[in-house]
Amino acid sequence: MSEHHVLGLSGGKDSAALAIYMRQHHPELKIHYFFTDTGKELPEVYDFLAKLEGFLGQKIEYINGDRDFDFWLRQYNDFLPSAQTRWCTRQLKLLPFKNWIRPWLEKGDKVYSYVAIRADEEHRVGLISQHKNLEVTFPFRQHGIDKAGVYELLEASGVGLPKYYEWRSRSGCTFCFFQQKIEWVRLKERHPSAFEEAKAYEKTALNAGSPFTWSRGESLEELEKPPRIKQIQADFELRKQKAIQRKPINPLRPQQIETLDIDDLYLEDEGNGSCLTCHK
Known part of the structure; x- marks a missing residue:
């Protein structure tokens, strides 16, 4: 059985800090850092990911689904995604990820997925594994790293915060319905x-x-x-x-x-x- 280690990046601060943490504390692991690109991201997100690549010393794998936002919007009869019907996350983020790791799982390989839920986010629940060979782990929660720790990791590494934090709170599509x-x-x-x-x-x-x-x-x-x-x-x-x-x-x-x-x-x-x- 082969092992694969994956870490998804959103373009936000927490997942970037986790990538930095894993690179510093587990250099022995060959981690696949990936970004699921919807094609509707802020330009600042791409700039930040390029800066993070420089620190990691390796390319971030862009997982682009065969079907973009416009395709899925037509499938949903032009109904916008919303907090009540989050089809954008399901079709543009989760589905491409599952398709990406499926060949490994079908071969019987073990996949470890690292998720950036912090120690001060007791209320949050990550992706629940639906396959016996997919193990989801939360290093920040395990090692007591909270929001302040995330900022310290980003600052000490020289990567810093994404530029969009000057005016926006989170990553995601330009038209994300969770915006204030x-x-x-x-x-x-x-x-x-x-x-x-x-x-x-x-x-x-x-x-x-x-x-x-x-x-x-x-x-x-x-x-x-x-x-x-x-x-x-x-x-x-x-x-x-x-x-x-x-x-x-x-x-x-x-x-x-x-x-x-x-x-x-x-x-x-x-x-x-x-x-x-x-x-x-």
């Missing part, structure tokens, strides 16, 4: 063509009878109106200031009391609970 409303506003500012593409998908879906819009409770055409943008920006700033005031001071890092991650500012009605395979 402020992130839609910032997408329009930074990547207007991607915002317009998302609007076109939404308009087609609504015309086809889809009950979902990308952002809960309003269309992107409604969201991008100047008065609405000002309201979203003001609401976000107010929420941020309140969160900063509530944030406890870490006596070990007193100089960091002013920092706050945008994903600490999610509202329940904006759809927190992102897909693990897309955002870790």
Whole structure:
């Protein structure tokens, strides 16, 4: 029986930090680092993955399914994916991964999959193995590495954070429905063509009878109106200031009391609970 070690990268901070950790602590393992490309990723994601390749000293394997987002959108009658029907994750992330490792499993080989669930994420559950030869492991949880540890790994390695963290909380497609409303506003500012593409998908879906819009409770055409943008920006700033005031001071890092991650500012009605395979 042969062994294969795989580690999926989302373009986000946690999975990148896990790749760094495994490279530093288990150089004896031949790990296949892979990225399931939907073709709708932020350009900053590709830049970050290229930087991570430099640290790892090896190429990241891009797993591209034979069928892209547009194909699956047609299969679902132009209905947009949503928090209630996450067909994008199922068809564009999980299915290509399963197809990629299937030849190994069918030969009777053992596959170890390393997933970046942190020690401070007791509520999260990773991919449950449905094959006796697929073993899913969580090194961060096993070794007590939390969110602060992830930042330390990224900083010490020189890889740092993806550039999109300057304005967005997580990786994923440009039109991910788990974005906060402020992130839609910032997408329009930074990547207007991607915002317009998302609007076109939404308009087609609504015309086809889809009950979902990308952002809960309003269309992107409604969201991008100047008065609405000002309201979203003001609401976000107010929420941020309140969160900063509530944030406890870490006596070990007193100089960091002013920092706050945008994903600490999610509202329940904006759809927190992102897909693990897309955002870790």
